[in-house]
Amino acid sequence: MKKAPIFIAGGVIGLLAALLVKFGNPVNMGICVACFYRDIAGALGLHRAEVVQYIRPEIIGFILGAFILALAKKEFRPRGGSSPLIRFVLGFFVMIGALVFLGCPLRMILRLANGDLNALVGLVGFVFGIFIGIQFIKKGFSLGRSYKQATVNGYVMPAFAIILLILLLAQPAFIFFSQEGPGATHAPILLSLIAGLIVGAIVQRTRLCTVGGFRDAILIKDFHLLTGLAGIFVVALISNLIFNPAAFKIGFVDQPIAHTEFLWNFLGMTLVGLGSCLLGGCPLRQTILAAEGDTDAAVTVFGLITGAAFAHNFGIAASAKGVPVNGQIAVLIGLVVVLAIASFIVWQKQQAQVKTNVKEGVQVG
Amino acid sequence: MAKATVDARGRSCPEPVVMTKNALDTYKDDVEIIVDAEVAKENVKRFAENRGFKVKISEKDDEYILHITK
Numbered sequence: 532m533k534k535a536p537i538f539i540a541g542g543v544i545g546l547l548a549a550l551l552v553k554f555g556n557p558v559n560m561g562i563c564v565a566c567f568y569r570d571i572a573g574a575l576g577l578h579r580a581e582v583v584q585y586i587r588p589e590i591i592g593f594i595l596g597a598f599i600l601a602l603a604k605k606e607f608r609p610r611g612g613s614s615p616l617i618r619f620v621l622g623f624f625v626m627i628g629a630l631v632f633l634g635c636p637l638r639m640i641l642r643l644a645n646g647d648l649n650a651l652v653g654l655v656g657f658v659f660g661i662f663i664g665i666q667f668i669k670k671g672f673s674l675g676r677s678y679k680q681a682t683v684n685g686y687v688m689p690a691f692a693i694i695l696l697i698l699l700l701a702q703p704a705f706i707f708f709s710q711e712g713p714g715a716t717h718a719p720i721l722l723s724l725i726a727g728l729i730v731g732a733i734v735q736r737t738r739l740c741t742v743g744g745f746r747d748a749i750l751i752k753d754f755h756l757l758t759g760l761a762g763i764f765v766v767a768l769i770s771n772l773i774f775n776p777a778a779f780k781i782g783f784v785d786q787p788i789a790h791t792e793f794l795w796n797f798l799g800m801t802l803v804g805l806g807s808c809l810l811g812g813c814p815l816r817q818t819i820l821a822a823e824g825d826t827d828a829a830v831t832v833f834g835l836i837t838g839a840a841f842a843h844n845f846g847i848a849a850s851a852k853g854v855p856v857n858g859q860i861a862v863l864i865g866l867v868v869v870l871a872i873a874s875f876i877v878w879q880k881q882q883a884q885v886k887t888n889v890k891e892g893v894q895v896g
Numbered sequence: 897m898a899k900a901t902v903d904a905r906g907r908s909c910p911e912p913v914v915m916t917k918n919a920l921d922t923y924k925d926d927v928e929i930i931v932d933a934e935v936a937k938e939n940v941k942r943f944a945e946n947r948g949f950k951v952k953i954s955e956k957d958d959e960y961i962l963h964i965t966k
Contacts, residue, residue, distance in 0.1 A: 606934050608958070613908060668914060676906030679932075738935050743909060751913060751943060811908030827908075 534758045540737045541762025547726045548641050548763075549770030551589070555718035558778045558787040559645050561767075562589060562730065563638035564814040565629035568832070569839035569848075570714050571695065574707050577836070578843035582712025586699040588720050590818070592727015594692035597735035597822035599728075606735075609685030611826030614674035617872060618827050621806045622834025623841070624865035625814060628802030630839065630848040631795055631858045632656075633788055635814045636741035636803060640760060642789065644767035646781035649789050649796050656797035660804025661745045667873040668750070671880040672809065677827055685824030688832070692822075696724075713788060731819060740816035742807040788851060795854040795862065802865045809873055898928040898963060904940070905932040905959065912936040913943045916964070925949065925966040932959045 548561030560566055566583075573584030601607040629635050632653050634642060639657065642650035664672075698706050699720065709715040717723065733739065737759060744756040771779055783791050790796070807813045812820065812828075814835055820828035842848040846857045902919045904912035912931050919927045931937050937960045941951050944964045952963040 604934075608933070610906065613906065668910065673911055674908060677908075678906060738938070740909075746910060750910060751917065753943065753946060755942065811910070 534755065537737055537739070537755055537759040538762035540733050541739060541759035541764075542766035543733060544637075544730055544739070545641075545644065545763040545765070545767030546770050547730060548767055549774050551718045551723065551726055552771075552778070553774040554722055555716060556723075557713045557716045558775070559642045559647060560634070560638060560713065560788060561641055562726075563634050563641075564590070564593075564818060565626055565635035565835070565839070566633075566638065566713070568626070568814070568835050569630060569842070570709075572836050572839040573709070573714060573843065574698075576705070576707055577840035579707075580843040580848075581707075581714075582709050583714045583843070584707040584709045585714040585717060586695050586706070586708075587717070588696070588699060588723035589727035589730070591692045591696050591699070592724045592729075593731040593734070593815070593818050594688055594822040596728035596731025597819040598689040598692075598731075600732045600735045601823040604736075607685060607824050609680045609682050609824040609826065610677045611680050611684060611830075612675075613677040613827045615827050615830040617674060618810060618831045619834035619837070620872070621810050621869060622817070622831035623838035624869055625803050625806040625810070626835045626838025627842055627847060627858075627861050627865050628799045628806065629814070630799075630842040631854055631862050632799035632803065633790065633849050636800075636807070637763070637813070637815055639800065640741065640764050641767050642786070644764050645771050645775075646779055647786040647789055648781065648783050649786060649791055649793075652793050652796040653800040656800035657804040658745050658749075659797075660801035660806075661742060661808045662749060662804075663801075663870075664805045664808025664873075665746060665750050667809065667877055670877045671884070672873055672877050673880070674809070674811075674827075674876075677825070680824075680826060684826050687826070688821045688829045731822065734815060734819045735823065738816075741813040742804065743812060743816065745804075746808055790849055790851055790853045792849075792854050795849065795859060798862050798866070799849075799854075802862055802869065805866070805873075806869050809869065899923045899926045901928045901930065903930050904936060905930055907931075907936065909935065909939065913939050916940050916943060920944070920947070920949070920964065925964065927964050929962045929964065930959060931962070937962065
């Protein structure tokens with residue numbers, strides 16, 4: 532069983548997600564990378580939606596867990612310079628799509644594992660977005676190569692995580708903590724932090740990625756990462772039935788922190804799938820890469836956080852009530868911008884290839 | 897000396913694999929792929945081996961050269 536380790540690795544993530552719900556995280560939100568960055572943006576006062584402000588220890592754990600393991604395995608390599616500004620924009624719109632759907636791809640899997648069929652609509656949109664992204668990649672889409680950077684660059688992200696940890700523990704008056712709503716619903720700090728460290732370490736080792744799972748299956752018929760995603764789904768489903776049986780419910784209506792607007796669940800996740808495919812990884816994977824010293828991924832993370840701040844400052848983010856008009860417009864703008872960026876890069880590449888008549892990177896030796 | 901050398905250093909997923917695929921489609925076998933990340937090394941290796949190729953890896957200064965042959 533060559534695929535057993537990756538299935539088990541995904542399974543541990545599914546189990547931890549269910550346990551985090553049992554010990555206090557919002558239902559169907561044991562782990563949600565998008566929601567958690569949104570809560571952090573709120574805690575830092577970057578948006579003022581009072582119900583979603585909390586410094587999520589899971590995120591701190593993802594970063595530090597991956598950083599420590601990357602150091603230990605000599606995989607910590609500060610690097611950058613692969614279209615950082617475009618990555619920021621892509622990260623920004625990935626977050627817009629996620630907050631219109633209400634969750635990152637990982638939460639989408641977790642929602643599905645608890646019977647929320649709206650997540651199935653999201654999944655179809657997500658895979659559709661990845662499929663579009665793959666067409667661009669096949670035509671030569673690339674954000675260019677990164678280069679080695681001075682070591683200090685790689686320490687910025689772990690330092691950011693440690694500062695967040697200090698702010699979380701010290702709780703100074705200028706940091707916002709929700710008194711009610713999802714932001715006030717959370718597992719004990721230590722438990723969240725340990726779960727985050729474990730997930731960070733697992734994803735660092737296994738390279739698990741929600742986008743990569745579907746992308747590799749479609750693009751090169753490689754089901755390695757997809758097996759890991761299956762592990763998350765199956766174990767989260769079983770664990771939910773064991774630990775949170777009261778919350779398990781199959782259907783579309785009255786699902787926790789979700790809405791039933793098919794079109795926007797679909798298009799929101801199309802934007803997430805497309806944007807993440809072009810970035811080379813989902814929000815969780817970007818977080819892990821950032822912790823390993825990839826400063827382009829770190830810029831993407833700050834794009835995600837900025838997107839979250841905008842989403843709540845400009846009435847873009849969805850709620851259980853549905854998707855506001857601003858959110859619908861923002862998703863459409865996001866799709867146009869992301870498609871325009873991808874088309875422009877592919878067009879330029881094809882122009883260059885006509886001139887030189889060689890495939891990029893291939894030299895006859 | 898390999899028929900072709902592909903410089904996939906610094907590329908995001910899944911570009912190293914796509915570049916490898918393009919090179920193998922063009923030259924059939926005997927190509928060298930240069931990568932500078934553990935992830936890219938694993939991905940290219942898994943891709944080539946899944947397609948029945950042999951992969952020989954040499955390491956130099958944090959970079960890997962994967963020599964792919966039939």
